[in-house]
Amino acid sequence: xxxxxxxxxxxxxxxxxxxxxxxxxxxLALVIAVAGYVAVSCREDTPWASAYGVFLKFALVVxxxxxxxxxxxxxxxxxxxxxxxxxxxLPEWMKGxxxxxxxxxxxxxxxxxxxxxxATLLCCVGAANALANAKRxxxxxxxxxxxxxxxxxxxxxxxxxxxxxxxxxxxxRALRGDAVRGVKAMRVLMVPVLEDAFERSLELxxxxxxxxxxxxxxxxxxxxxxxxxxxxxxxxxxxxxxxxLLGGSTPGAxxxxxxxxxxxxxxxxxxxxxxxxxxxxxxxxxxxxxxxxIVASGxxxxxxxxxxxxxxxxxxxxxGTVPLVAPGxxxxxAIGLLCALAPVVVVRNRVDT
Amino acid sequence: MPTALAVMGLAMLNAPVTARAADCAGVTVxxxxxSLGGGVQTGCAPGDPASGTAALSGAGFGYTFAARQPGFxxxxxxxxxxxxxxxxxxxxxxxxYWHGQPGGSWVYSGTSxxxxxxxxGSVEGWSFGAGEQPGIAPPAPAPEPTRPAPQPPAPEPGGPxxxxxxxxxxxxxxxxxxxxxxxxxTTTTEATGATTTxxxxxxxxxxxxxxxxxxxxxxxxxxAVAVRPTADTSSGGTVGLVVGIAVIAALAGLGIATARxxxxxxx
Numbered sequence: 173x174x175x176x177x178x179x180x181x182x183x184x185x186x187x188x189x190x191x192x193x194x195x196x197x198x199x200l201a202l203v204i205a206v207a208g209y210v211a212v213s214c215r216e217d218t219p220w221a222s223a224y225g226v227f228l229k230f231a232l233v234v235x236x237x238x239x240x241x242x243x244x245x246x247x248x249x250x251x252x253x254x255x256x257x258x259x260x261x262l263p264e265w266m267k268g269x270x271x272x273x274x275x276x277x278x279x280x281x282x283x284x285x286x287x288x289x290x291a292t293l294l295c296c297v298g299a300a301n302a303l304a305n306a307k308r309x310x311x312x313x314x315x316x317x318x319x320x321x322x323x324x325x326x327x328x329x330x331x332x333x334x335x336x337x338x339x340x341x342x343x344x345r346a347l348r349g350d351a352v353r354g355v356k357a358m359r360v361l362m363v364p365v366l367e368d369a370f371e372r373s374l375e376l377x378x379x380x381x382x383x384x385x386x387x388x389x390x391x392x393x394x395x396x397x398x399x400x401x402x403x404x405x406x407x408x409x410x411x412x413x414x415x416x417l418l419g420g421s422t423p424g425a426x427x428x429x430x431x432x433x434x435x436x437x438x439x440x441x442x443x444x445x446x447x448x449x450x451x452x453x454x455x456x457x458x459x460x461x462x463x464x465x466i467v468a469s470g471x472x473x474x475x476x477x478x479x480x481x482x483x484x485x486x487x488x489x490x491x492g493t494v495p496l497v498a499p500g501x502x503x504x505x506a507i508g509l510l511c512a513l514a515p516v517v518v519v520r521n522r523v524d525t
Numbered sequence: 526m527p528t529a530l531a532v533m534g535l536a537m538l539n540a541p542v543t544a545r546a547a548d549c550a551g552v553t554v555x556x557x558x559x560s561l562g563g564g565v566q567t568g569c570a571p572g573d574p575a576s577g578t579a580a581l582s583g584a585g586f587g588y589t590f591a592a593r594q595p596g597f598x599x600x601x602x603x604x605x606x607x608x609x610x611x612x613x614x615x616x617x618x619x620x621x622y623w624h625g626q627p628g629g630s631w632v633y634s635g636t637s638x639x640x641x642x643x644x645x646g647s648v649e650g651w652s653f654g655a656g657e658q659p660g661i662a663p664p665a666p667a668p669e670p671t672r673p674a675p676q677p678p679a680p681e682p683g684g685p686x687x688x689x690x691x692x693x694x695x696x697x698x699x700x701x702x703x704x705x706x707x708x709x710x711t712t713t714t715e716a717t718g719a720t721t722t723x724x725x726x727x728x729x730x731x732x733x734x735x736x737x738x739x740x741x742x743x744x745x746x747x748x749a750v751a752v753r754p755t756a757d758t759s760s761g762g763t764v765g766l767v768v769g770i771a772v773i774a775a776l777a778g779l780g781i782a783t784a785r786x787x788x789x790x791x792x
Contacts, residue, residue: 195592195593198765198766198769198770198773199769201769201773202769202772202773202776205772205773205776205777205780206776208776208777208780209776209777209779209780209783211780212780212783212784212787213780213783217791225784247596248595248596248639249576249596249639249640250595270640278595279595282595490592490593490611491592492590492592492595493590493592493595494590494595494596498763498766499766500765500766501765501766501768501769503765506769506772510772513776
């Protein structure tokens with residue numbers, strides 16, 4: 173029996189929340205390592221299981237782009253100048269933007285930290301894609317969301333489908349004796365891969381539609397409007413509250429009530445929407461203790477980072493780059509992240525029994 | 526612009542400031558600590574500093590960047606200690622950056638201090654608060670008679686703010702890290718020299734805008750000292766660094782080994 177995909181997504185989102193809160197390269201690398209290890213050891217033998225590797229490569233590209241942009245555009249200066257590029261003079265009204273000029277070690281470190289943060293977020297999404305089947309996740313969505321789920325299905329399945337399509341197209345070419353690599357492969361494979369992935373996603377959406385997804389049959393208009401307003405209001409509240417909590421600059425006294433109100437609205441909307449829609453489920457995914465353990469391990473990592481006092485690593489979450497100092501290891505967040513390795517044990521025990 | 530004129534007029538009566546500014550062969554730096562319960566300090570960065578921050582440290586002031594926004598000066602001489610210095614300071618309590626010519630008026634800087642290259646002979650101003658101008662006008666090269674000063678507006682104290690004793694002009698401070706050494710002498714000289722006017726000016730001008738920061742006024746030099754012991758935590762930091770890298774390497778190795786094993790098993 174497979175684990176509930178929602179558990180994996182929640183776990184990965186917790187790791188992403190950790191990454192969003194810190195620019196410490198040690199902690200970010202730890203997040204990537206934890207997500208990667210769990211992804212390779214807990215994944216199923218599915219076509220999209222190698223999504224993590226693809227996301228990892230994409231993350232490297234993101235870091236490279238961030239660093240190159242910093243070198244070209246400048247931004248953060250420091251006393252340790254490594255190279256001085258020829259500077260292109262800009263008119264007075266463009267002051268504040270610089271093309272070329274000195275490249276300092278401090279600025280490079282800052283760009284690297286920021287690129288690494290974005291890369292870590294990508295890796296978290298990659299781990300979720302490798303571990304969980306997005307289609308199965310959608311199956312367990314509440315009935316009120318079926319109306320949007322067709323669109324969400326197309327959006328969510330494109331990334332794993334791309335990976336699967338790329339592999340199949342490449343294998344097909346290799347069987348014909350045409351093994352291409354590198355940049356040329358990108359050019360040759362791009363069109364068939366994109367076409368294949370979109371076709372598969374649209375096929376899936378059509379299949380869902382033909383099986384009655386997103387149908388509002390038998391619901392009075394008023395109920396539909398009430399449901400829509402409640403769900404939309406709830407989602408807006410959830411987004412604003414989560415943004416406030418994650419951003420850290422909004423006081424928690426404002427963000428927490430908004431988040432709570434959003435949750436209540438969303439639950440109410442889902443409840444009114446689900447009341448009349450009755451659907452049977454084939455082999456439903458169930459939440460068991462293992463799923464709870466996985467989510468709990470992610471939550472531990474997130475809370476350890478968010479609630480870490482200054483003495484136990486809260487101060488090391490954003491290491492200074494000017495002056496350049498070696499980043500310290502935030503103790504409590506790092507221990508919390510090691511707790512996020514628990515899914516490895518959970519899944520291994522399942523195999524043994 | 527009545528405020529600017531008032532401040533300018535008031536400050537031009539200040540013979541000591543103007544006389545001292547005439548001595549400066551480089552860039553004069555004016556730092557206004559009044560909102561933080563201090564006085565207005567003036568320093569001189571000799572030669573031609575490459576940037577506003579270089580002029581600041583060249584004049585003997587230490588500064589700290591916000592960790593998430595390098596280039597954003599959040600503390601000068603370790604003050605205000607209440608700012609965590611992680612994100613950019615709030616718009617009601619930040620270090621405003623101004624340019625000026627001797628005897629002219631202040632102009633709010635359109636660029637960051639790191640990007641601005643002050644010309645020798647110009648004046649740089651730093652003022653803490655909600656974007657107020659520094660408490661004195663750019664010090665003029667020579668004392669000259671003043672234009673009549675209009676009625677001083679409410680935020681200004683009743684009398685002109687005498688400048689604090691100059692904090693050892695020409696201290697060769699190239700790096701922000703020098704703050705640890707420079708901060709202590711400048712704050713202490715300021716505390717002894719400008720105590721007569723500092724409390725009154727901070728009470729009127731800062732009371733409405735930055736209620737939190739004035740509380741740190743009395744304890745400014747203790748916090749400046751208390752921030753210092755970053756040196757001994759760095760030894761624990763290197764241990765953490767090594768342990769962290771070891772853990773990451775171990776996890777990465779395990780992950781790659783697992784991936785290889787599974788790929789082999791799948792074939």
